[in-house]
Amino acid sequence: MHEAIFAHELRKTYPREVRALDGLSMAAEPGTIFALAGPNGAGKSTTVKILTTLSRPDSGEAQVAGIDVLRHPDRVRRSIGVVGQKTGATPEATGRENLVMQGEIYGLTGRPLRQRVGELLACFQLQEAADRSTKTYSGGMRRRLDVALGLVNRPQVLFLDEPTTGLDPDARTELWHEIERLAGEEEMTILLTTHYLDEADRLADQLAIVDHGRIVAQGTPEALKSELRGDALQVELAEPPSEGRVQAALDSLSGLSEIAIDQNVVRARAEHGASAIPAALNALEREGLSAASVVLARPSLDDVYLRHAGRVYHENGREAA
Amino acid sequence: MKPLRHTWQVTLRYLRALFRQPAWIGITLIQPMIWLLLFGALFKSVARIPGFHGGSYIEFLTPGLIVMLAISSAGWSGMAFIEDMNIGVMDRFLVSPIWRGALNAGSVAQQVIIIGVQSLIVVGLSLAVGGHFPNGAGGVAILIGVSALLGASFASLSNALALVVRQRESLIGAVTSVTLPLTFLSGAFIQQSLAPGWIQSVARFNPVNWAVQAGRSAAAQHTDWNLVATRTGLLAGLLLVSAWLATRSFRAYQRSI
Numbered sequence: 001m002h003e004a005i006f007a008h009e010l011r012k013t014y015p016r017e018v019r020a021l022d023g024l025s026m027a028a029e030p031g032t033i034f035a036l037a038g039p040n041g042a043g044k045s046t047t048v049k050i051l052t053t054l055s056r057p058d059s060g061e062a063q064v065a066g067i068d069v070l071r072h073p074d075r076v077r078r079s080i081g082v083v084g085q086k087t088g089a090t091p092e093a094t095g096r097e098n099l100v101m102q103g104e105i106y107g108l109t110g111r112p113l114r115q116r117v118g119e120l121l122a123c124f125q126l127q128e129a130a131d132r133s134t135k136t137y138s139g140g141m142r143r144r145l146d147v148a149l150g151l152v153n154r155p156q157v158l159f160l161d162e163p164t165t166g167l168d169p170d171a172r173t174e175l176w177h178e179i180e181r182l183a184g185e186e187e188m189t190i191l192l193t194t195h196y197l198d199e200a201d202r203l204a205d206q207l208a209i210v211d212h213g214r215i216v217a218q219g220t221p222e223a224l225k226s227e228l229r230g231d232a233l234q235v236e237l238a239e240p241p242s243e244g245r246v247q248a249a250l251d252s253l254s255g256l257s258e259i260a261i262d263q264n265v266v267r268a269r270a271e272h273g274a275s276a277i278p279a280a281l282n283a284l285e286r287e288g289l290s291a292a293s294v295v296l297a298r299p300s301l302d303d304v305y306l307r308h309a310g311r312v313y314h315e316n317g318r319e320a321a
Numbered sequence: 322m323k324p325l326r327h328t329w330q331v332t333l334r335y336l337r338a339l340f341r342q343p344a345w346i347g348i349t350l351i352q353p354m355i356w357l358l359l360f361g362a363l364f365k366s367v368a369r370i371p372g373f374h375g376g377s378y379i380e381f382l383t384p385g386l387i388v389m390l391a392i393s394s395a396g397w398s399g400m401a402f403i404e405d406m407n408i409g410v411m412d413r414f415l416v417s418p419i420w421r422g423a424l425n426a427g428s429v430a431q432q433v434i435i436i437g438v439q440s441l442i443v444v445g446l447s448l449a450v451g452g453h454f455p456n457g458a459g460g461v462a463i464l465i466g467v468s469a470l471l472g473a474s475f476a477s478l479s480n481a482l483a484l485v486v487r488q489r490e491s492l493i494g495a496v497t498s499v500t501l502p503l504t505f506l507s508g509a510f511i512q513q514s515l516a517p518g519w520i521q522s523v524a525r526f527n528p529v530n531w532a533v534q535a536g537r538s539a540a541a542q543h544t545d546w547n548l549v550a551t552r553t554g555l556l557a558g559l560l561l562v563s564a565w566l567a568t569r570s571f572r573a574y575q576r577s578i
Contacts, residue, residue: 015577052416055578077418086409092338104330105419107323133341149413 002066004030004157004189005051010060012046012213020046021057022213028191028206030156033183035204036193037301038309043213044193045085048161051191052082065156078106081155083146085162089134095121095145096130099152106153120148124178140171147178158182160192164199172199179203197301207301209308217308221301228299228307230257231273235280236293240264249287253279258307267306270296327420331427335401336434349394349435353443356386361450364510373512376453376541383447384537385509387440388468388529392504394439395432395472396496399483402428406487406574415575425480425567432476433469440465455542463539463549470556471532475500477563484570487577503529508537531555 005028012021021043028034036044049055051064053073062069065079089098099117103109108116121130124144134142143163150158160179164172180203182188194200200207201221208218217224233256237246240263250259255271266284270276273296281291339345361379368378405411414424444454444461454461483492504510506523507530513521524530535552538545 049578054412054416055575074418077416080416082413082416084409084412086407086412088409088413090334090338090410091408092341093334097337101330101334102413102417104326105414105417107418 002030002063003027004032005034005062005064005191007047007051007062008060010047010050010057010062012050012055012057019213021050021060023060024210024214026208026215026218028189030189031183031187032205033179033190033192033203034206034208035200036191036208036210037195037197037200037204037305038210039195042210044195044210045161046213047210048082048159048191048193052080052159053077078153079156081150081153081158083150083158083160083163085165087142087146088149089142089145091135092133094131095126095134095137095148098134098145099148102149102152108152116152120151124148138171139167140174143167143171143175144178147175151182155188157189157191160190162193162195164194164196176203197305201301209305211309217304224304225299225301228269228303230269230271230299231276232295232297232299232303233268233270233273233276233280234295234297235266235268235284235291236295237264237266237284238290238292241266241289245287245289246284249283249289250280253283256280260306264292269303324420324423324426327423328426328430331419331423332430332434335428335431338401339431339435349439350442353386353390353439354446356390357382357443357446357450360386360510367511367515370515372515377451379447379450379452380541381512381537382510383443383452384464384540385507385533387443387464388471388507388532388536389504389509390439390443391436391468391472391532392475392500392529394435395476396479396500398428398432398476399479399481399492399496400489402480402483403487403489403492406483411574412578415571421571422564422568424571425477425564428480429473429476429564432472436469436472437465440468454540456540456544460540460544463553464536467532467535467539467549467553467556470553470560471528474528474556474560474563477560477567481563481567481570484567484574487574503527506530507533509533528556528559 005026007024007026010021010024013019024043024047026034036047038044046055050057051062051069053069053076056070064076067075067079069076096117099120100113103113103116121127124147126141126145126148129137129141134145137145147163163179164175167175176199179190179192183190192203204221206218207221207224208215210216241261246261246266247259250256250268255276256268258269260267277294277296281294284291360382364382365378367373368381402411479492479496482495486492506520506527508524509529513524531552535549539549
């Protein structure tokens with residue numbers, strides 16, 4: 001059986017030497033949700049653009065639904081649905097008009113088209129707003145319409161590029177339910193990109209963390225988290241420490257690893273969280289560093305990101321050293 | 322079948338957007354009136370210049386104005402493309418099996434419809450203020466036809482440019498610095514034989530002048546059918562090249578994203 005999505009050593013450099021992809025490879029099984037997570041500029045959207053035939057890589061190969069993306073882009077286009085980062089709906093047209101036009105593009109006409117549009121409007125709770133200009137839609141409604149547009153042709157593979165960015169929490173949860181339903185009942189393969197690690201954790205069967213144009217870690221969210229032994233220890237210092245003092249204090253302690261400093265926040269992995277706290281606080285105190293707060297947490301995907309990308313995860317895409 | 326269906330869908334989409342903007346409809350209706358009355362009054366004495374033989378100035382002006390309005394509305398066609406790129410619609414189309422040619426052809430068809438409506442308004446106004454069309458409806462149809470041909474080329478070139486520059490400001494700069502000079506380097510407002518020699522030489526290579534010559538001759542008495550045929554042929558050739566260029570430009574756009 002073919003993988004639903006397969007990419008091998010994709011490379012792409014934009015003008016002015018901006019390297020977007022640096023040998024990215026991935027594979028997604030049919031009927032699963034595969035998430036590409038990482039900060040803005042990591043290469044997630046470029047990957048989606050290549051897999052959806054919008055853009056071409058400098059080198060590498062890719063197949064979607066078993067079809068070569070570079071050799072048969074037209075055939076790929078018929079088998080996929082794409083929900084881009086921007087809305088993609090015509091603001092002056094109504095929801096129904098948008099869906100009808102999308103159906104016509106895929107060759108649907110007459111009764112089957114009307115039926116399909118009706119189904120989608122019902123499925124995404126857009127019936128009441130169906131004949132209103134989409135300019136009047138709320139953010140959540142517009143996003144639901146975008147997903148509906150991506151589904152008109154009953155795609156085998158659905159691409160969702162940051163589907164929940166900018167949505168309020170309620171709309172976000174609603175869309176999550178919808179995505180889970182599509183993968184479950186409709187047996188669609190879904191490639192999702194997100195810069196929210198909690199979203200990837202919640203939805204993905206397989207998760208790949210993308211950083212600087214390549215995948216730095218891949219597996220189920222559970223496996224990735226359990227690879228991290230121990231708890232995450234986070235100490236907020238009263239004031240930012242000078243160079244090297246935190247290392248001097250903590251390096252000698254056994255059971256602490258992966259020590260990272262971001263301004264006045266110190267993060268480390270602790271084999272035995274409970275006993276690590278007093279030891280770490282004592283050691284810091286001896287160096288004259290007083291703690292303002294201490295947090296101990298079970299591993300999260302943020303920790304997975306920190307471990308593999310070597311940086312603290314910031315959702316807005318800025319990176320801390 | 323598929324190219325036609327897709328083209329119609331794209332045209333419908335643009336027309337829908339336009340007809341839901343009452344302000345746009347108002348401007349489109351009022352603009353021809355302003356130009357016709359303004360230029361008609363401003364250049365009225367042109368008809369008294371020795372050597373002018375175009376009858377009344379209104380009669381002379383009407384074909385020139387129809388051509389000018391055609392390029393000044395079609396020239397902005399690319400703005401809708403840029404808007405589509407900004408809101409994500411262009412990308413949605415490009416990952417769908419839509420025929421690439423339909424994206425340009427649909428936009429061009431919409432421009433042609435606008436040109437047709439605007440031209441009829443000008444013709445009506447012109448008749449109302451005392452203009453005549455000696456060749457009747459046939460002559461007027463040819464006049465509007467060549468204006469639409471020229472407008473279709475301008476729309477295609479504007480779309481092509483939009484796909485390459487992708488910036489409103491650049492497109493505005495290019496359109497304004499092309500349409501006005503080309504209009505004044507043609508016989509739209511002044512009989513060519515009264516213009517300086519160098520303008521006459523330049524005008525021979527100016528597509529706007531081709532349309533003005535063919536349209537005016539077709540609408541007037543003593544039509545030079547040879548002139549109408551050759552200029553129409555040149556305009557058709559220009560349209561083929563422009564449409565090909567616009568469809569090709571999608572590749573340039575896709576390379577840049």
